[in-house]
Structure formats: structure tokens, C-alpha cells
Amino acid sequence: MTALRLIHACAALTAAVCLALTLWTGIDDPGVALAFGVLIAVGELTRWSGTGARRTAPLGTAGSLSYALLGPDAGHPTGHGAAQVVTVVLAASLLGGVPHIWCGRTPTLDHLARRVLTAGFAAVCFQPLFNRGAFRSWDGPAYALLLVALLVLTALCDAVLAAALAHSRTRWRFGPLLRDELRGLLGIGSAVCATGAVMALAVAVAGLWALPVFCLPLLLTQLSVRRYAAVRATYRQTIASLARATEVAGCTPTGHARRVATLSRAVGRDLGLSRPELTVLEYAALMHDIGQLSLVDPVPAGATATLPREAQRRIALLGGAVVRQTGVDAAVATVVERQADPYAEQPLAARIVRAVNAYEEKARDAGPEGPLMALEELRLATAGDYAPEVVESLARVLSQALSDPARDG
């Protein structure tokens, strides 16, 4: 929790100092400050709350970055300093958050801290130098490139910050989290940065009219992202229902697929899989038993781990054939198909599904000693069936879950 405390303390300190400085010196160019404040507040208002979306308020982020990097306004130089930037961003974000709190959504301080720190970073890099006239020789295209370079730097810092926050909240490994954040920069992150630069430049050329004109394309992007998140959510529900088919059919005990999926995801995260790989792993784990639907006589209790190897592979192949029809990523079908192969020939996701499935089947009815005995069995069988590194990771994940049962692994 120390990193979390540190980041929050830094953000609070920055905000307090900037607020005091602004109150001391007064506000330069109140019209510009008001326009950007409204933009950030509107961006914050249209923020959606979803777990899947990383950039939760692209318009607000782009607005605060462009205010931090705003040089001239319609040709006349502006005089606002870094402290004023942080103050305006903070006030607008808080105002835009009020309706969300009113509706009963609990706000997290994380995104506010990130917003304050990144806007502060960009402003500190840019505003003092600009106000002192250091960029007077950088006119023309070089100025545009300078803004882009500053934004890239800011985005990198923001990614590190986000990964650190996520790491201290969830205790997942820092490396994969940072990699996911950096990969996210290529998608919507690049759009946010480019919009920030364009808005700063466009206001420099055309004045504040540029703000509403260029908001609209980014709002469109935000809308597409939201619809994408919505369809992903329903898709996931449908996959989960398809996975429940085996339970309704009496092939497997209730909740088996869901438990295997949750545990597989935790193990995959522990082994450092990326976000798309985790999605493939989760879908494959949800549907790993789907091949049993094609059997005329169900396997007793759906326990495939104790079947002869040939039968296991046949069920896996049948399952792969069903999954191929579902239109999911072909990688999911491959994982389902190869879950019964010896681990040396398997992709990592298939190794995870196989080991976790076996653990779940062995541990579920074995009483309080079950988990330990199941792990022991898996360890003894690692010679051919279960990959040792996956079993060790499983043991780590389980011991973490035991020591901290409140946290969702």
C-alpha cells in the first residue's frame, strides 16, 4: 500500500501548493481558463464507469493536457502558469464528478491523482519555459513537434503511474501491468495525446472556437469505445452461458467452469500473460468442458482428469470443434483442443487450463484437506501431464488467496 499512499500524498501536496499559489497570484486569462474548465468538466461528466476501459475519460484527459500545453491563444501569448493549470484541472474534474457522486457511484481518488500529476508534469515542463519566452525561436512545425514530444513523455509517465497504482491496489506483478498500459497507449491513448496536441495548436491558431469543433470527433471515438465495451460485456455473458450448458446438461457440477476460469485467470496473471492473452485464456477455461456435450453418455461427475488419455483427447477435440463454430478467436479453440496433450507440446494457456481443471476436480469434494492433497498430486504428476511452473504458480496464487481471502484473485 506504500506506493498508493505515496502517489496520493504527492498528488494532494501538488494540488494544495498549486491552489495556494493560484489564490495568491490570481487567475490569468479567466476566459481561457473557463473554456478549458468547461471542456474538462464535460469530459468528466461523460465518463463511463467500466472495469474494462482503461481511459475512463478521454475527453477530460485530452482537455487537461491541451490546457497544460497551451501557448498562445489566437496568436496572443497567454500568461497562465503551471499552478493555474493544476488548479483549473482539479476544480473542473471535481465539478464534473459531482453528478456521478450524486447518482451514488463511489468515486476513486486514483484517477484524480493521476490527472493532477500528469497535467502538473506536462505544465511544469512547458509553461515556465514558454512564459519566459524560451520557445520564441521554435516557431512553425518545430513547435508542433515539440508539443508531440512532450505529450509522448507525459503519456509514458502516466503509464508508469497507472501501472504502479494498479500494482499496489491488486498486488499483480508490475511488469505485465506496465506492458498492458504501454500497449493501451497505442490505441485510444494515442488518440488522446494527438487530440491534446491538436487542441493546443488549434486554439493557438483559431482561438477558443477550435475547442467545440474538435471535441466532436473525440466524442465520437469515446462513443465507439463505449459501444465496444458494451458489446464485449454481453459477449462475455453469452460465452459464460454457453459454458453453463455443460452444467445444465448435468455433465459437470455447477460453477465448475466459472471457478476454473477465475483461477486460470489468476494463474495466467501470475505468469505474466498480457491482457488479450488473458481473455483467450478465460474464454478457453470457460468452455474447456464443452466437448462433453457431444457425448451420448455423460462422464461420471464430469471429471475428465481421471479418464484414460485417449478419452480426454477425444473430448478435447470435440470441444475444439464446437468452439470453432462460436466465432471466438481461433486461439481459444486451439487451447481447448490441446488441453489434454502432454505439457511439453502445449501452448502456455492450455497448460494452465489443464492444471487448474485437474486441481478443481481433485479438490472440490475432498474436504478441508482437499486443496493441499490436490496440489501434492499435481506436483507428483508433473513428470508428464502438468507443467511444473504452472503448478508452482497455482500454489502461489492459492496461498495468496488463503492469506488474503477478501481480495478477489
Added chain:
Amino acid sequence: MEAAVPARAQGYVACVALLAVLCVLPLHATRTPWWALALLAALYAACEHAVRRRFGGTFYPVLLAGAFLLPPAAAALVPLPAALLAHVEHRPVLPRRVWRAAQPVLAVWAAAQVHWALGGRDAVVAHAFPYALVPAGAAVLAFCVVLTALDGGVLVAAERVPARRAWRGLLSRSLAPVAVHGLAGLMMAVLWRSRYGPVSALLVLLPMCVSCWVFAQYHRERAAHQATIRALVQAVDIKDGYTRGHSERVGRASVLIARELGLDDERVEVLRFAGILHDVGKLGVPTRLLRKDGPLTPEERRIIELHPEYGHEMVRGISFLGEARAAILHHHERLDGSGYPYGLAGGQIPECARVVAVADAFDAMTSTRSYSRARPVEAAVRELERCAGTHFDPRMVTALVRALRRHGWHPAVTADDAPHTVPAQQRAAGRRSGAHR
């Protein structure tokens, strides 16, 4: 356009091409900023290549920026290289290529002409906001009008679509996205003419590209989602060979009834899913019972009658299905209360369940089952009308009869349309596993 292009379509394309050439002709008389034209044309070709190849959409900001920056005859040249270089998937290649080149040339020319006439160029150079929005808006409108007029024309000429249907809704559908692209194009033009130069204008394209990318992802994910719904149904088909295509057909019949009842589009869509998924609970019934030839014992019948509850249990977690979940649970209820699982009567049965019940019975009678041969549509309708009021809601039966009279019944469309090889393997695999027992 089919492989053999009708003469009037060829004539139409030739006319459009001739007009396009006429638009470009005054080029020698105007002072053209050639490097800007070349840069914009190359940019458009690159964007079009990336966007069309990867995401299957169109990308107008560069075209409209060209219309805002260049004189009309020069702006008209911007889309040309992209159209000439692009890959044409279907034959005949030549008329298609000419058409794809000539159509945007005319549209961009019209937009640039309107923009020029309203003094937009000076507004862009002087960054005179908000006035710059007026000529830009008019240009976007002109662009849209020309595009849709030409599009409708080619539908009429090549595919013999009636003129009124060809143009209906085309303009209103395309105006909003083109307007957003127009704003991006305007911003691009303003930045291009500013002292920050074309480099800053390029930055505008990045968010637009990302937007296209996310939109394409959305469509891909939605298609995958629908395939998964179908897979739920196919899982039933694996168990119960005789019902192949039954689910799809019940979905279609439910849609027919829902349209006839005048339900709104959203509920029609939900009813389609309700029809497709109504028997999904059969997954929970042992395969041996589903495939049994000959009469069922009362015990076996009770087990089969559990399938609506199994189905409801399965789709409970899919929130977008909405009232379709109730339809799946209650599609075997009868109006007089003699149905299952709950024995609801009359208005207690949800409306959508009453729709699916009629559609289900109709398709069961008109298709071949293990225990009976298919009956003709008229006989099935007579049977439905006989049972209306006791088993079925008379309103739904009348709606189905009316819809059948209007549209006919073409049950050829089945799940067999789906790629064929995999189900065949699966059935073979299912048989193998049967042989193993």
C-alpha cells in the same frame, strides 16, 4: 453489378466519368499548389489503403480537407490515385474502377465549388471562426448530396432497384458521419494553412483513425457474439439431429408475427433471439431421450418437459436478451392453463411467449420429425386455427396467417447455411462416441 453489366449501367458510369473529366479540365487555367495536392493525394491513398483493407470503412477527412484547401479542379484530383491504385475484389474490374474514381471526384469537386463560392478559402486562411463553419457546412452538405445521388443512380441503373427505394434514407444516414469527418477536415485545413504547417494537420488524422479502428473492433466483436448465439443453438442440434434448422425457422416465424403485430424494432429483435433460443434447454435433456424412436413413457416425458426451465437457467445471465428469457421459460404454456412448466393461463403468459408458442407449433407441423411427416402449410394453419383460444392466443395465430399470406413461407433457410465442414465432422464424431459406449 453482375458479371455481365447491363448496357444502361455502362452508359451511366460513362456519363459520370465524362462529368468528372469535365470537372478536372479547368486545371491548366488555375494556379495549383502542386506539392499540397500531391501530399494530400498520397495521404488519402495511404489512409484509404489502411482503413479500407483493415476496417472496411471510408475515410473522408483528407478529401474534405482537400476541398477546403485547394481550388475545385485541383481538389477533384485528390481521390484519383487512391481509386486507381486500390484493389478491386469483384469483376468486371474496369467499370468498377472507373466508377470508384469518378464518384468521389465529382463529390469533392462539388464540395470545393460550394466552399469557394461562399468565400470559405479566405475564412480558412484568416482563421475567421465562427464564419468558417458556414461554408464548411454547406460544402459537407453538397458532398453528401452528390455522393448519395450518384449512389442511388447506380442502384437504379445496375440493379434495377425502383428509384424511390434506391434513394430513401441514403442522405439522412450518411449526413451525420460525414459531418463529423467534415469538422476534422476543417480543423486539418486550418492547421495546414497556419504557421505550424502540414505536420500539425497530420495529427488530426490520428484520432479519426483510432475511431475507425475501434468501430471496426466493435463490429467484429458483435459478429462474434452473434456467432456464439448460433453456437448455443448448434449445441442443441448436435444432440437432437431431427431439429436441425428448427431454431432458425422459429426465429423467423416469430419475427413475422412480431412485425405483423406492429412491435417496435427492438422487441422484434428480442423475439428473433427468443425464437432461436427457445429450445436451448434441450441441452439438459439426456441425448438418449431426445433421439428415442417410438413412444415415451410418462417418466421420460416429464424429463423432456423440464427443458424450458433448463433453458431459462442457462440464459439467465445474458442481460441483453431481456423478455426473451421469459419467452424461453413459458413457450410451452397453453392459453387454457394446461401447459407446462407453471400451467399459466391467458394473460398470465407473457406476450412474447405466446408469439414463440405459435411459431414453434407451426414449424413443428411443417417440418419432418422422427414421429411424423411434414404437413403442408395450409393444413398447419387449419390446425393452428382449430386450437386458437384453447392452446394458442388467437391474436398471434391471425397475425401469423396474415403474414404468411403477405410474405409466404420459405423454410429453405436453415442453419445449414453455416460453413458445412465442421458440423459434418462433429456429427461423425458424435456417432463415433456413440459407437464407443
